[in-house]
Amino acid sequence: MEMLDFAFMQRALIAALIVGITAPAIGIYLVQRRQALMGDGIGHVALTGVGLGFLLNTSPVWVATAVAVVGSVVMELIRWYGKTRGDLALAMLFYGGMAGGVMLMNLSDAGSSANLGTYLFGSITTVSPQDMTTIYVLAALVLAITVGLRRQLFAVCQDEEFARVTGLPVRLLNLLIAVTAAVTVTVAMRVVGLLLVSALMVIPVAAAQQISRSFAVTFATAVAIGVAVTLTGTTASYYVDVPSGATIVLFAIALFVVFTALATPLARRRAAAAGKGCTLEVPASRTAEDDVRV
């Protein structure tokens, strides 16, 4: 394990571990609410924050976090009030955010096009010690919310109307989900990149639910898958010179395929355990009139 001798690789692996945990942890609520692509939208908007960070010569991660949080709140408001035109408004927001980010980066001195690529697709080995502090703080926040409030968030994402009648602060919890997703996007930005971050929120959950029947097991399995693919992807990108973000996402998709293949025999065994199938069989000596002719 010579790669562990390098400080940058230690940081990279810790960042990968944290993203592997946090992205599926918030992603599961987005998938449950059938908003699997929300993370993608936030990623687009966050790029404006990165550009703004370069232009203002401050930390791109913090400015990106601020802009992504504002963007996610706006998305949530569009969801409440937008109704039929909501998806068009969201499209404006997504592509406006992307275009704004590219434009702002171009205007700044520090933000070159090479830099743009590291934010869009991730560059895990360039995570700095300062970045790590940010990642620790934000990840702790994400975990506290997704695990600590799991019952409330589950209720809201499962049946929003019922949750309101239970007296839960549904709007507040929905905003909390949006803001937590935005924070997760910026935490994961350096690891898998803004364009691929949503994959890590959604694919581990999609893979986990192939084999599970409960929310709790889906949650735990998704996090395990997230950690497995981020760590192996990061390690692979050290030994073979490949981009970490793309490797991680392709590993996740490969796992999804494996889990889906496993799901069919598993479901069959569960069905068999639940009760013996029909015992009626077609009699061996069928008479000719059983055949239907057309």
Next chain:
Amino acid sequence: MKDTGQPVIAPEAGGRPAEDRSAVIELRGATASLGSRPVLRGVDLTVRSGEVVALLGANGSGKSTAVRSVIGQVPLTSGDLALFGTPFRRFKDWARVGYVPQRTTAAGGVPATIREVVTAGRLARTKLGLLRKADRAAVHHALELVGMADRVKDSVNALSGGQHQRVLIARALAGEPDLLIMDEPMAGVDLASQEVLASALREQVGRGATVLLVLHELGPLEPLIDRAVVLRDGCVVHDGPPPEAVGQHALPGHDHVHPHADAAAEPLRTGLLS
């Protein structure tokens, strides 16, 4: 306790001093619209403590909108609403209300077990979502009432319509509500499940719960119902003892779900009301 074997005496008939009991739901002159279409045009509805009231009416008569306005899911354009004597705007005691929505096929995008879904109905009674022993016991009891206690670890996505409805009712019962509001609990539910639901409801009525339910027709719940309120075109046209079933509808065991034939008397069903 209600004696379900006897013919039910309506409160107006003087069998019980209904006026002495506090109003749990008080809806006065309620109007509401969906889009530009008025759906409720001045509905008065009072449900007193311990009563079982059925809200009847054809499709599009506004009965679903009426219950959804009672739980605050459809805003009133005018009129007053009070729950447990508190004006709706100041009402916070949602733990006392159990709600069974009209059954939807839309489950969440992630698998969930029966226990996980029913536990969500207990949240209002917990502090910060922490489950104590009493909460787990209440969830288990609710599942026993609907006959699903042996299937707690099954996914809700793998249930039949009737079983799914039983889970939704258990979710409402898990909070041990004083007021139970159900929107068409019997729609598309097989006979076995209907009987289970009727006995679960009887248990709730027995412990003194107040019940408001939207029904397409009285069916197996008939012996439990104290009073029926019939809506037509967003107005109350009957408030009193449950109407006698006539013709084919009066046959024992008759239960069906079909759109009423009198299409001319009914506004077009837009799907917005359900």
